[in-house]
Amino acid sequence: MSNSFIIGQYVPGSSIVHRLDPRTKITIIFFFVIIIFFANNLLSYGVLAFFALLSMFTTKIKISYILKGLKPVWFIVIFTFILHLLVTKDGEVLFSIFSFEVYSGALYKGLEISLRFTLLILMTSLLTLTTTPISITDGVESMLNPLRKIHFPVHELALMMSISLRFIPTLMQETEKISKAQASRGVDFRTGKMKERIKAVVPLLVPLFVSAFKRAEELAMAMEARGYNGGEGRTKFRELKLQRVDAFIFIFSALILVVFFFTRV
Amino acid sequence: MDIIFNKVSHIYQPNTPFEFKALENVSFHIQSGSYVAIIGHTGSGKSTLIQHLNGLVKPTSGEVKIGDYVITPEKKLKDVMTLREKVGIVFQYPEHQLFEETVEKDISFGPQNFNIAQEVVQKRIPELLKAVQLPENILQRSPFDLSGGQMRRVAIAGVLVMDPKILVLDEPTAGLDPRGQKEIMDMFYRVHQEEERTTILVTHSMEDALKYADHVIIMDHGKVYMEGPPLEIFKDQEALNNVGLDIPEVIQFLNKLESKFHISIPFRGQSVEQLGKEVAEAFKRGDKSE
Ligand SMILES: Nc1ncnc2c1ncn2[C@@H]1O[C@H](COP(=O)(O)OP(=O)(O)OP(=O)(O)O)[C@@H](O)[C@H]1O
Ligand SMILES: [Mg+2]
Numbered sequence: 001m002s003n004s005f006i007i008g009q010y011v012p013g014s015s016i017v018h019r020l021d022p023r024t025k026i027t028i029i030f031f032f033v034i035i036i037f038f039a040n041n042l043l044s045y046g047v048l049a050f051f052a053l054l055s056m057f058t059t060k061i062k063i064s065y066i067l068k069g070l071k072p073v074w075f076i077v078i079f080t081f082i083l084h085l086l087v088t089k090d091g092e093v094l095f096s097i098f099s100f101e102v103y104s105g106a107l108y109k110g111l112e113i114s115l116r117f118t119l120l121i122l123m124t125s126l127l128t129l130t131t132t133p134i135s136i137t138d139g140v141e142s143m144l145n146p147l148r149k150i151h152f153p154v155h156e157l158a159l160m161m162s163i164s165l166r167f168i169p170t171l172m173q174e175t176e177k178i179s180k181a182q183a184s185r186g187v188d189f190r191t192g193k194m195k196e197r198i199k200a201v202v203p204l205l206v207p208l209f210v211s212a213f214k215r216a217e218e219l220a221m222a223m224e225a226r227g228y229n230g231g232e233g234r235t236k237f238r239e240l241k242l243q244r245v246d247a248f249i250f251i252f253s254a255l256i257l258v259v260f261f262f263t264r265v
Numbered sequence: 266m267d268i269i270f271n272k273v274s275h276i277y278q279p280n281t282p283f284e285f286k287a288l289e290n291v292s293f294h295i296q297s298g299s300y301v302a303i304i305g306h307t308g309s310g311k312s313t314l315i316q317h318l319n320g321l322v323k324p325t326s327g328e329v330k331i332g333d334y335v336i337t338p339e340k341k342l343k344d345v346m347t348l349r350e351k352v353g354i355v356f357q358y359p360e361h362q363l364f365e366e367t368v369e370k371d372i373s374f375g376p377q378n379f380n381i382a383q384e385v386v387q388k389r390i391p392e393l394l395k396a397v398q399l400p401e402n403i404l405q406r407s408p409f410d411l412s413g414g415q416m417r418r419v420a421i422a423g424v425l426v427m428d429p430k431i432l433v434l435d436e437p438t439a440g441l442d443p444r445g446q447k448e449i450m451d452m453f454y455r456v457h458q459e460e461e462r463t464t465i466l467v468t469h470s471m472e473d474a475l476k477y478a479d480h481v482i483i484m485d486h487g488k489v490y491m492e493g494p495p496l497e498i499f500k501d502q503e504a505l506n507n508v509g510l511d512i513p514e515v516i517q518f519l520n521k522l523e524s525k526f527h528i529s530i531p532f533r534g535q536s537v538e539q540l541g542k543e544v545a546e547a548f549k550r551g552d553k554s555e
Contacts, residue, residue, distance in 0.1 A: 009283075011282045011283075061282065062282065064280070065280075065281055065282060068280075068281070174361075177356070177361065178361060178362055180316065180321050180356070181354075181356045181359065181361070181362040182362060183321060183349070184319055184321065184349055184352075184353070184354045184356070184424075185362070185374060185375035185378060185423065185424070185427075186346060186349060186350065186375055186377075186378025186379045186427075187378060188346065188378075202364065203362075203364045203374070206364035207361055207362060207363065207364050210364075210409065211361060
């Protein structure tokens with residue numbers, strides 16, 4: 001059960017990508033996501049793919065593991081690809097199946113969208129694979145800090161995010177534990193009619209909610225007991241600091257960006 | 266129903282960076298009707314091991330046999346419900362599995378799933394309540410209004426009500442008050458003696474293992490480290506200390522007695538009172554070899 005939940009889970013390591021400041025990674029990925037929509041020929045996609053693959057190899061995480069993490073999105077990629085084949089009617093007719101004509105434009109467009117999608121997912125999953133949730137949160141908080149001036153609740157948002165991220169694994173463990181306990185009492189989650197299967201979820205959900213609420217209450221009390229009273233004047237334990245690697249990677253990415261704009265037509 | 270583990274290994278999340286070998290080449294044979302204690306440091310694979318007993322997890326390699334039900338890595342589990350009806354597991358902190366509106370409904374939940382007749386269940390409930398020492402008027406209350414200890418007892422009743430042939434207990438008394446612990450352990454022992462039930466107890470308490478079990482399996486890092494009758498296992502203090510365990514206090518005491526006063530009283534499972542008498546007599550006789 002737990003085996004299917006590993007998509008994008010942080011894998012400890014000491015590669016350059018791991019050591020980068022979360023803000024560096026977030027910024028680069030942010031720009032990557034925008035830039036990818038400017039690619040308009042094979043060469044420009046090649047540059048982006050090169051960058052993504054290079055980042056992937058630099059993480060030193062087993063490639064098979066990264067690809068396995070992408071598994072659930074293959075479905076979406078293939079789905080959009082087929083959808084394109086069916087609805088787009090540009091260019092000339094390549095061939096036809098069951099009186100359905102496939103256009104060259106559709107093929108090209110479908111491939112392009114699939115490639116874009118794969119690269120996007122790959123880059124974002126590299127972020128979560130190499131960065132602990134807590135440092136992603138720290139990064140986001142620090143990058144949103146300017147918004148404080150317009151009374152945007154940056155600290156509260158970051159706190160919410162880090163608490164949710166912190167409790168996702170706990171909740172998953174709990175789910176597994178309770179579903180095992182109920183399975184031992186004869187609940188069958190796997191087989192049976194739809195109606196029975198929906199009914200089987202009740203003995204799982206009720207204890208989960210009960211324990212989630214209890215946990216929330218305990219956490220709130222523990223925080224208050226330790227003097228937490230909001231973000232005002234609060235100092236940080238983990239200070240983010242840009243290193244020389246960050247500068248190096250920024251320059252390198254900027255170079256790639258320049259190359260990218262030369263390859264476009 | 267004998268339980269046989271044949272070179273069982275279990276790997277969590279295989280082929281990922283999180284791959285973890287929780288069990289490695291575990292083999293043993295548990296005779297039907299015996300009371301077995303499984304002891305081991307935290308993380309040694311005890312909970313993983315017992316989840317093999319009713320097919321909650323499958324071995325990554327090797328073979329598990331419960332009676333004539335065989336679990337192998339390749340084959341899909343067939344009729345796993347018949348197995349789960351015979352093997353009742355009380356998990357660590359079982360009170361987390363309560364969910365019904367009333368205690369009565371929660372206790373009857375398991376039997377319903379196994380299609381045990383309502384009348385049979387109704388007949389069992391009063392005895393059960395007595396066994397776990399809960400008052401009858403608790404039946405119509407919500408399980409979520411009870412104290413932690415009461416919730417634990419309700420959850421235990423919810424497993425016992427299925428009258429399993431094999432009863433598996435994963436640290437059933439963790440977090441209870443000392444008196445509650447003793448009550449519950451004694452209750453399990455009574456339940457064990459009825460109808461030749463097989464009981465498997467996962468515990469951190471050497472005292473409980475010594476008191477109730479007739480066979481002890483010591484686990485360390487996913488492997489069977491030692492195995493045998495409790496009196497024999499607890500002779501070897503050094504071996505146990507090596508894996509972060511200790512011997513029961515009674516035996517420690519007798520060992521000290523021997524090294525300090527050269528009074529040797531073999532431990533055969535006497536009660537504390539009985540031992541007290543024997544020690545007093547030994548002193549009176551002047552056994553001391555000064
Ligand atoms: N679902 C899981 N995924 C990955 N690893 C797991 C999983 N469940 C358990 N483990 C690991 O397997 C090892 C054995 O766990 P197990 O729960 O069997 O230990 P235990 O002997 O019952 O410990 P305790 O005395 O603390 O209950 C632990 O190191 C644990 O981290
Ligand atoms: Mg355990």
